[in-house]
Amino acid sequence: MTDSSRTSKFGNLKQNLSRFVxxxxxxxxxxxxxxxxxxxxxxxxxxxxxxxxxxxTKHSRANTAVKRPDLPDWLRKSGLAAWAxxxxxxxxxxxxxxxxxxxxxxxxxxVALVVTAILNPVVNFLSxxxxxxxxxxxxxxxxxxxxxxxxxxxxxxxxxxxxxxxNQFSRGLDVxxxxxxxxxxxxxxxxxxxxxxxxxMIAKGQQYVQQNWSRLASxxxxxxxxxxxxxxxxxxxxxxxxxxxLSGEKMWRWFLDVTPARRREPIHRAALAGWDTFSxxxxxxxxxxxxxxxxxxxxxxxxxxxxAPALGVLVFIGAFIPLIGAPAAMxxxxxxxAASGGLMQAAIVGLGIAGIGQxxxxxxxxxxxGKQVSLHPVVVGVGVTVGTLTAGLLGAVIAIPIxxxxxxxxxxxxxxxxxxxxxxxxxxxxxxxxxxxxNKIGTxxxxxxxxxxxxxxxxxxxxTEASAEVS
Numbered sequence: 101m102t103d104s105s106r107t108s109k110f111g112n113l114k115q116n117l118s119r120f121v122x123x124x125x126x127x128x129x130x131x132x133x134x135x136x137x138x139x140x141x142x143x144x145x146x147x148x149x150x151x152x153x154x155x156x157t158k159h160s161r162a163n164t165a166v167k168r169p170d171l172p173d174w175l176r177k178s179g180l181a182a183w184a185x186x187x188x189x190x191x192x193x194x195x196x197x198x199x200x201x202x203x204x205x206x207x208x209x210x211v212a213l214v215v216t217a218i219l220n221p222v223v224n225f226l227s228x229x230x231x232x233x234x235x236x237x238x239x240x241x242x243x244x245x246x247x248x249x250x251x252x253x254x255x256x257x258x259x260x261x262x263x264x265x266x267n268q269f270s271r272g273l274d275v276x277x278x279x280x281x282x283x284x285x286x287x288x289x290x291x292x293x294x295x296x297x298x299x300x301m302i303a304k305g306q307q308y309v310q311q312n313w314s315r316l317a318s319x320x321x322x323x324x325x326x327x328x329x330x331x332x333x334x335x336x337x338x339x340x341x342x343x344x345x346l347s348g349e350k351m352w353r354w355f356l357d358v359t360p361a362r363r364r365e366p367i368h369r370a371a372l373a374g375w376d377t378f379s380x381x382x383x384x385x386x387x388x389x390x391x392x393x394x395x396x397x398x399x400x401x402x403x404x405x406x407x408a409p410a411l412g413v414l415v416f417i418g419a420f421i422p423l424i425g426a427p428a429a430m431x432x433x434x435x436x437x438a439a440s441g442g443l444m445q446a447a448i449v450g451l452g453i454a455g456i457g458q459x460x461x462x463x464x465x466x467x468x469x470g471k472q473v474s475l476h477p478v479v480v481g482v483g484v485t486v487g488t489l490t491a492g493l494l495g496a497v498i499a500i501p502i503x504x505x506x507x508x509x510x511x512x513x514x515x516x517x518x519x520x521x522x523x524x525x526x527x528x529x530x531x532x533x534x535x536x537x538x539n540k541i542g543t544x545x546x547x548x549x550x551x552x553x554x555x556x557x558x559x560x561x562x563x564t565e566a567s568a569e570v571s
Contacts, residue, residue, distance in 0.1 A: 196490070203494075204329055204332065204333050204336075205336070207333050207337075207494065208332075208333045208334075208336040208337040208340060209337075209340060210498060211333070211337040211341075212336075212337045212338075212340035212341040212344055213344070213378065213382075214382045215243070215337070215341045216341055216344040216345055216348065217375075217378060217379035217382035217383060218243075218382055218383055218386055219239050219240070219243060219341075219345060220344075220345060220348075220379070221383075222235075222239045222242075223235050223236055223239050223345050226238060226239065232346060233346060236342060236345045236346050239345070240338075240341070240342070240345075250413060253409050253413075254409060254410045254413050257407050257408070257409040257410050352371070356368060366513060369512055369513070370509045370512050370513055371509075373508045373509055373511070373512040374505040374506075374508050374509045376508070377501075377504045377505050377507075377508040378501055378504070378505050381500070381501050381504055382501070384465070384468045385419065385420060387464075387468050388419060388460055388464045388465060388468060389416045389417075389419030389420060390416060391460070391464060392415050392416060392419050392426075392456055392457075392460055393412045393413060393415045393416025393419070394412065395456050395459075396411065396412045396415040396429075396433070396452075396453055396456055397409055397411065397412025397413075398412075399449075399452045399453075399456070400412065400433065400437075400449065403437070403441070403445060403448065403452075404440075404441065405433070405436060405437045405440055405441070405445070405449065406436065406440050407436065411429070411432070411433045411436065414429045414432060414433070415429040415430075415433070415453070415456075417429075419460075420497055421484075421493070421496050421497055422484050422496070422499075422500050423480065423481060423484050424484065424488075424496060426453075426457050426460075429453070430449075430450055430453040430454065430457075433449050433450075433453060434446040434447075434449050434450045434453075437449040475500070475503060475504060475507070479503065480500060483499040483500055483503045484496050484499050484500065486499065487499030
């Protein structure tokens with residue numbers, strides 16, 4: 101073997117080795133690890149080649165494609181909304197059931213919230229000049245003093261005019277009997293018939309008491325227990341009110357510290373919106389009710405209706421019951437006016453109290469309450485009816501403030517879209533829908549044949565190119 105052939109063979113071997121080293125399938129060992137030799141030859145291993153993923157085929161795309169749901173999108177969303185609504189109804193029913201089990205405690209807390217909403221501005225004003233504890237004491241003493249004065253006024257007016265009211269009631273019955281006799285329905289009711297009817301009722305009442313005295317005694321004991329529960333509610337309500345007025349902000353800060361940090365800001369905003377609505381409703385209702393009672397008392401006093409202060413207080417209490425309280429107070433005042441001054445005076449009393457109600461609805465409530473409790477009359481009517489059927493008189497009183505608070509919290513947390521300003525679209529007629537459907541079918545047919553023609557022309561072009569290449 102000559103030197104030239106030996107040199108060419110070594111050169112070829114060197115080129116092959118360099119190509120093998122530069123191959124992408126060979127792992128390049130760093131310089132730091134190349135000097136260290138492992139203890140055992142078994143630690144050497146052949147470097148693995150990288151797997152190159154093949155391009156996706158038609159079958160692989162079909163297997164990896166996301167399957168469409170079997171149900172339409174609107175049906176799935178409606179189902180989720182239905183389940184969410186069912187969950188909300190279950191929670192509301194559970195809350196109502198729990199509150200029904202502890203109704204006295206709920207009444208005490210509700211009364212405490214109402215009194216706190218009314219007196220908190222006064223306490224805040226007095227706390228600028230004197231300590232807050234002293235301002236709370238003075239405010240509560242003034243509030244109970246005003247309440248005691250109103251009760252004393254009612255009792256004195258009723259006791260001082262009781263004899264006159266009884267005589268006028270007897271004369272009012274005569275007026276009513278004469279009015280019924282003058283009607284063309286052959287209805288005759290004389291004072292003697294009324295007196296005999298009342299004596300018969302008294303005799304039946306005495307007989308009922310003699311026969312059912314044991315059950316009446318148990319009812320009396322239950323009434324005593326009801327009086328004890330009422331006293332407990334009043335004491336608990338006063339206790340809660342004192343702490344709400346004294347350290348309500350500290351209590352709320354403690355509650356916020358318990359909640360997660362990311363939830364504190366929306367919880368505080370929702371609670372602030374609800375409290376503003378509740379306190380505005382409570383203060384506004386108090387001012388409106390006091391105005392109604394004062395105007396009604398002055399109006400009845402001018403007409404000479406007996407027990408006018410008591411009827412004014414009744415109108416004041418009736419203003420706290422939406423839709424029901426004011427008409428009930430008006431009917432009672434009309435009955436007293438009819439017994440004292442005849443049907444004409446009763447009609448005048450009814451018109452006067454109805455005018456006061458119109459003044460309340462169109463002037464006082466928009467001026468005092470503003471938009472704090474802006475509920476539609478249909479919502480108010482349905483809410484009062486549901487509250488009355490659910491919890492009686494208490495439900496009628498608390499229905500509107502609870503609905504107002506819920507709506508305020510929802511409005512604070514929910515971001516609504518812009519309102520619709522353009523006119524709403526009208527419903528299309530059946531011929532227009534059928535014509536549009538026919539147009540869609542015709543468009544699909546034309547598109548089908550057009551795509552088919554494009555595919556055929558493309559196939560012809562490919563054949564021409566292939567034949568040109570062959571030639």
